[in-house]
Amino acid sequence: MKRQLSSKEEHAFLRATIDNMQQGVALYDADHKLVTWNERFVEYLEMPEEFLGTDRTFSDYIRYLGARGEFGDNIDIEKELAKRLAVLGTSHSFERTRPDGMVMEVRRDPVPGGGFIAIYADITERKKQELALRKAMEDAESANKVKSSFLANMSHELRTPLNAIIGYSELLAEDAQDRGDKAALGDLEKISAAGKHLLGLINEILDLSKIEAGKMEVYLERLDLPKTIGDVKTIVDPMIAKNGNRLIIECPPDIGTLNTDLTKLKQCLINLLSNAAKFTKQGTVLLRLSRHTSEDGRDLVRFDVGDSGMGMTPEQVGRLFQAFTQADSSTTRNFGGTGLGLTITKHFVTMLGGTIDVVSAPGKGTTFSIVLPDREGGEGKTSLADDLGLAPEGVASSITVLIVDDDPAVHDVLSATLGREGYVLLHARDGAEALSIMRKSPPDIVTLDVQMPKIDGWSVLGIMKSEPALEHIPVIMLTIVDDRNLGFSLGASEFMTKPIDRTRLTALLRKLAPAKEDSTVLIVDDDADVRELVANTVRGAGMTPAQAANGREALGWLSNHQPPALVLLDLMMPEVDGFAFLEKVREFDSMKDVPVVVLTAKDLTDEERAFLAERTLLVLSKSGQPIGTLGAALSALAHRHHAGAAKAGQ
Amino acid sequence: MMKVLLVEDNEMNRDMLSRRLARNGYEVVMAVDGQQAIAMAGSESPDIILMDMSLPVIDGWEATRRVKADPATKAIPVIALTAHAMAEDEKKARDAGCDDFDTKPVDIQRLIGKINALMDGK
Numbered sequence: 086m087k088r089q090l091s092s093k094e095e096h097a098f099l100r101a102t103i104d105n106m107q108q109g110v111a112l113y114d115a116d117h118k119l120v121t122w123n124e125r126f127v128e129y130l131e132m133p134e135e136f137l138g139t140d141r142t143f144s145d146y147i148r149y150l151g152a153r154g155e156f157g158d159n160i161d162i163e164k165e166l167a168k169r170l171a172v173l174g175t176s177h178s179f180e181r182t183r184p185d186g187m188v189m190e191v192r193r194d195p196v197p198g199g200g201f202i203a204i205y206a207d208i209t210e211r212k213k214q215e216l217a218l219r220k221a222m223e224d225a226e227s228a229n230k231v232k233s234s235f236l237a238n239m240s241h242e243l244r245t246p247l248n249a250i251i252g253y254s255e256l257l258a259e260d261a262q263d264r265g266d267k268a269a270l271g272d273l274e275k276i277s278a279a280g281k282h283l284l285g286l287i288n289e290i291l292d293l294s295k296i297e298a299g300k301m302e303v304y305l306e307r308l309d310l311p312k313t314i315g316d317v318k319t320i321v322d323p324m325i326a327k328n329g330n331r332l333i334i335e336c337p338p339d340i341g342t343l344n345t346d347l348t349k350l351k352q353c354l355i356n357l358l359s360n361a362a363k364f365t366k367q368g369t370v371l372l373r374l375s376r377h378t379s380e381d382g383r384d385l386v387r388f389d390v391g392d393s394g395m396g397m398t399p400e401q402v403g404r405l406f407q408a409f410t411q412a413d414s415s416t417t418r419n420f421g422g423t424g425l426g427l428t429i430t431k432h433f434v435t436m437l438g439g440t441i442d443v444v445s446a447p448g449k450g451t452t453f454s455i456v457l458p459d460r461e462g463g464e465g466k467t468s469l470a471d472d473l474g475l476a477p478e479g480v481a482s483s484i485t486v487l488i489v490d491d492d493p494a495v496h497d498v499l500s501a502t503l504g505r506e507g508y509v510l511l512h513a514r515d516g517a518e519a520l521s522i523m524r525k526s527p528p529d530i531v532t533l534d535v536q537m538p539k540i541d542g543w544s545v546l547g548i549m550k551s552e553p554a555l556e557h558i559p560v561i562m563l564t565i566v567d568d569r570n571l572g573f574s575l576g577a578s579e580f581m582t583k584p585i586d587r588t589r590l591t592a593l594l595r596k597l598a599p600a601k602e603d604s605t606v607l608i609v610d611d612d613a614d615v616r617e618l619v620a621n622t623v624r625g626a627g628m629t630p631a632q633a634a635n636g637r638e639a640l641g642w643l644s645n646h647q648p649p650a651l652v653l654l655d656l657m658m659p660e661v662d663g664f665a666f667l668e669k670v671r672e673f674d675s676m677k678d679v680p681v682v683v684l685t686a687k688d689l690t691d692e693e694r695a696f697l698a699e700r701t702l703l704v705l706s707k708s709g710q711p712i713g714t715l716g717a718a719l720s721a722l723a724h725r726h727h728a729g730a731a732k733a734g735q
Numbered sequence: 736m737m738k739v740l741l742v743e744d745n746e747m748n749r750d751m752l753s754r755r756l757a758r759n760g761y762e763v764v765m766a767v768d769g770q771q772a773i774a775m776a777g778s779e780s781p782d783i784i785l786m787d788m789s790l791p792v793i794d795g796w797e798a799t800r801r802v803k804a805d806p807a808t809k810a811i812p813v814i815a816l817t818a819h820a821m822a823e824d825e826k827k828a829r830d831a832g833c834d835d836f837d838t839k840p841v842d843i844q845r846l847i848g849k850i851n852a853l854m855d856g857k
Binding site for chain 2 (some may be wrong): 245248280347
């Protein structure tokens with residue numbers, strides 16, 4: 086059993102503990118008088134004996150450090166002190182760099198019964214490592230960017246001379262043929278064949294590297310199948326004829342249309358047909374199209390490419406879709422090809438939401454089958470009236486949502502989920518289309534993809550916020566998030582640029598904050614003039630402003646108060662900046678539903694935009710799992726939107 | 736004889752392609768940039784235009800848009816020729832109004848197939 090310590094013993098133990106700690110410790114009583122400390126504290130803060138020996142208070146200590154230049158030159162020490170005193174009642178911590186370069190983490194915790202304890206840790210090494218790590222990551226990212234642009238440039242640089250090699254050798258071959266010079270003709274054809282092989286390799290390696298980098302994009306369009314098959318036939322006819330094969334096409338004339346990516350479908354079919362032609366001699370190659378329905382009722386189109394060629398063993402079939410492997414290593418010698426065609430075909434089919442299968446036996450030929458879904462909603466169609474007319478009856482039937490995304494899969498997922506909820510959906514595949522739809526018929530809510538070709542989501546948002554007719558439409562930014570961020574959805578729905586437009590700020594407050602008179606708006610900005618300006622506007626809107634000069638003060642405020650109706654957050658601030666604030670505010674459960682509006686200088690770097698995309702604006706995954714979150718967010722926004730409109734109309 | 740307007744800024748490509756087209760029985764007129772292409776689409780009345788996309792002065796996308804915007808020339812089929820065999824390049828070319836698309840180095844038989852297909856459709 087534990088022996089009861091005498092108070093003298095307990096005091097001795099505690100004293101020893103404090104003296105042997107790695108951190109500096111200073112303890113203040115209820116009157117903020119410095120009552121005890123350890124050697125580390127004296128060492129870290131370079132405190133002279135004469136200061137410590139007397140009856141000093143926390144304010145004396147801060148003033149002394151300030152006069153010594155501890156917090157830098159040209160500071161208002163009374164302001165610094167006021168900031169520190171304001172948060173003494175709560176546990177808080179911050180980092181600062183000492184004049185000698187030491188990075189120090191300062192933590193202050195209230196002690197039960199009054200007073201507080203200050204703990205100082207030397208985190209210089211940790212910071213160095215963090216910086217080194219961040220730098221290593223940045224280096225890796227930039228190396229990857231360099232690689233991508235290198236590949237794109239190299240592809241162009243390689244093609245230009247290849248162009249000449251292939252073109253002129255073919256020209257000469259035609260001349261040789263006219264002259265009947267068979268020896269020269271054979272050699273020239275070899276040059277041109279080698280050039281074409283090299284070209285094919287370059288194209289496919291580039292495709293594959295784009296696929297692996299996630300940069301291959303899908304463009305959906307409704308294509309006429311018989312016409313598409315006709316185009317494919319034109320391209321493969323010479324290859325089919327080369328080995329004396331016959332091409333049979335079975336395409337029902339009423340097969341109709343398919344919503345998919347034309348170029349990728351064509352490339353898949355050409356790959357399969359040219360393979361079939363390559364491995365078959367004096368035989369037949371078959372292309373057959375048929376329509377099917379999946380188990381869950383979706384329309385499917387099946388493409389079978391069969392040949393009467395040599396066929397493959399099960400082992401060979403197993404290796405088929407791996408990059409750079411053909412049925413066996415002698416295949417390349419005998420039949421040419423890069424060995425990448427099937428790998429790319431499989432990737433494309435997957436990107437189009439389909440499947441690819443193969444049936445083969447030695448001596449019995451091979452049949453590849455691609456099954457593609459007839460995808461809906463992806464095409465940037467603007468059948469507004471139709472969509473509106475077809476709106477299903479539902480709770481949300483009066484709310485129109487414009488989905489802006491270049492990824493058809495996102496349209497599919499959102500159409501399925503939100504359509505069921507009764508939202509009226511409009512679709513746009515890029516920023517320009519989104520803006521044109523919005524101008525024609527403003528939706529109630531917009532979901533906006535961050536990364537799109539040409540005009541990205543941020544630019545669309547910026548344009549919307551500059552147009553009076555569009556600036557009030559709530560926007561949900563959609564971006565890809567990792568698992569760590571999946572559950573985190575801090576519902577900020579706006580960001581504003583400085584200089585602040587007061588009309589817009591007032592409108593924003595009306596829209597986002599619930600119409601209660603005692604609503605508080607927390608203003609976090611290090612510029613007192615900006616704070617005052619914003620505070621006036623907040624008062625003018627009938628709400629109560631609260632102010633914090635940086636993220637740390639804001640965190641301190643939050644731990645002592647009821648959650649505010651809204652936080653207006655500057656990004657660039659001393660001590661704890663807006664980014665760090667957004668990181669730390671996640672720990673407050675009560676803040677989950679509080680909108681954060683970022684007030685920012687106009688020019689954000691790409692990194693900052695990426696950070697904000699993940700953390701401030703509503704973050705949702707495209708994987709489809711947290712769709713419930715989106716539904717909840719939409720109804721919350723719609724509610725706010727309608728409440729705001731009602732209030733504005735009063 | 737069918738008249739082809741070949742728009743290509745690279746001298747070697749222009750030389751090669753014009754000789755091969757001529758050998759296959761086409762009359763070839765040439766432009767070296769987008770501006771010249773627009774002017775010659777009007778003055779030469781070609782049956783078809785083969786348009787490189789990366790061109791000086793006015794690029795191939797813009798030149799195609801202008802040819803297709805002019806009632807006098809909009810009926811002339813345009814085939815985009817580009818060295819970038821990317822899916823989005825084809826999409827971009829078609830968005831500019833090109834009727835078909837092919838990649839360089841040109842496979843002359845395939846290109847002639849495309850020319851014929853467009854002329855048959857008229």
